[in-house]
Amino acid sequence: MGADNARPEESRSAPLSNLHCDETSPQCQRCVKRQITCSFLDEGPERLSTPSGNILVFDRRITKTLDYPPLPGLDSDPDQLPHGSTPISRPQSGVVAGEEGSLGGKQFDLLDLELIQHYSTRTYMTMSSRLSTHVVWRDTIFAEALRHDFLLHGLMATSALHKATMQPKTSDAYAEYSKVALAHQNAALAGYIPAVSKPTQDNGIALFSVSLLLTVWAFASKRLPEGLNSVKLEFDQGDGSPGITLPLHSPTADFIEIIMILRGIHAVIRETDSWLQGDIEELLRYPRDADLPPHSADVVEAFEVLARAIDDPHLTPLLEHEGSNSTKSLCLEQLERLRTISRCRSVVEWDGHIFSWLIMAPLPFIHCLKQGNPMALALFAHWAAIFQCMDHHWWATGWAYSLVAEVSSLLDPIWGPYLDWPRKQVGLAFQEGATFDGHR
Structure with missing residues (x-):
C-alpha cells in the first residue's frame, strides 16, 4: 500500500x-x-477475536487522534494521582448494554480500556485473600464477561470503585471514578435483574459472579447500589421479615441490608449450583477443620463471658422482655456457630469464610437482629470485631469499627462488661458516664 x-x-x-x-x-x-x-x-476499526469467539472492535484512529492525554502521574503508578490534581476530561464510556458497533462488536473508549486493564492487573487480586482464587477472578470470570455484557459492566464498575478508593475523597478524581462506577453498576443491573429470575446453564456463572460483585459494591459504597432494591425483593421472597426497627440508615441497619444481599447470593448459588463446575468451583470451597487453628486464650474467654450473659440476673428482665426461651436457645446456638467459624480470623487465606456465619444463619436470628434483640446484637458485635480481619480489603475497610461502635451505643450500659472484648479489638475507648462513646 x-x-x-x-x-x-x-x-x-x-x-x-x-x-x-x-x-x-x-x-x-x-x-x-x-x-x-x-x-x-x-484503515477502519480493527477486529480482535476473543477466545470465546466474540469480536471486539477497537478503533485505532480514535485512540491515535483524540487529544486525551493520560491522567497526571499514571506513567509511574497507574493507581495514583498527584494530590489535588484535576482529572482530564475523557469520553463517556462507550460500552453500553446492548450497544453494538458498526461491525457487530462492542465499542471501547480509553476509559473503558483503562478500567479493564486495571481490573486485569490489580483489582482481581483484591477480591479474595486465597491465592488459588486469583486466577479464577482474572481468567475464568473475565472470559465469561466477554460473553455477557452485564458481567463486563460489573467488572468495570468494580475496577472504577477500586480506583476511586485510591484517591483522596475530596479530589475530582474520586468523584469521577465514583460516577463512572455508578454508571457501570446501573448498566450491569439492567442486564442482571431480568436474567437472575431465569438462570440458565449459559448465564449461570455470570449471574453467580455478579452476585459476588454486588456485595463488594455495597460494602465499598457503604450503601446499596442504585436499582438493587428490585433484586433484593426477589431474594427476600418467603422471608416473612418484620422489617428493620434499628435507626434508619445506621451502619447496623445498612449492614443487615447488605447481609440480605449475601443471603441472596446463596440463593443464586442454589439456583445455579449444577452449572458452577470447573475452575469456578474454587470460589465455593470451604476450609476443613484442620485448616483452622484453635482460638487464642483471649478469644476463648470472650466467648465464655458472652455465654454467661444468658444467665445474668441483671439482664434477665431485658432478655425476657425482648424474646422467649426459644430466642435464648437460638442465640446460644449461634454463639456456638460463631465460636467455630471465627477461627478463620487467624488464617488470611480463609478470612472470607467469616461471612458464612451470617449467610447460613437461620432467618429467625436475622429477624432478631433486625428487631434489635440485645443478645443478638451482642453476638453481632463479637462477629463485627472478628470481621476486622477483613480490613485489609479496600472494600471492607472501616466496617468493623463502625458496627461495634454503633452496637455499643444501641445497647443499655448494663451490657458493657459483655462488650469489652469486641470494643478492645477495634480500638474503642470507654467514656465514663451513662453512654458509650465511639472514638479511638
Missing part, C-alpha cells in the same frame, strides 16, 4: 515488506519519510 508513490530508487532497492506502513510506531516513520498516505490512519 502506498508503493506507487515511492521514489523509483527506493522501490527497486527496498524489500517489499519495508514498503508497508510501520503500524508498531505511533507516527509510522516509513510513510512520513516517503511522504505517502499512511494506511495506519486510513
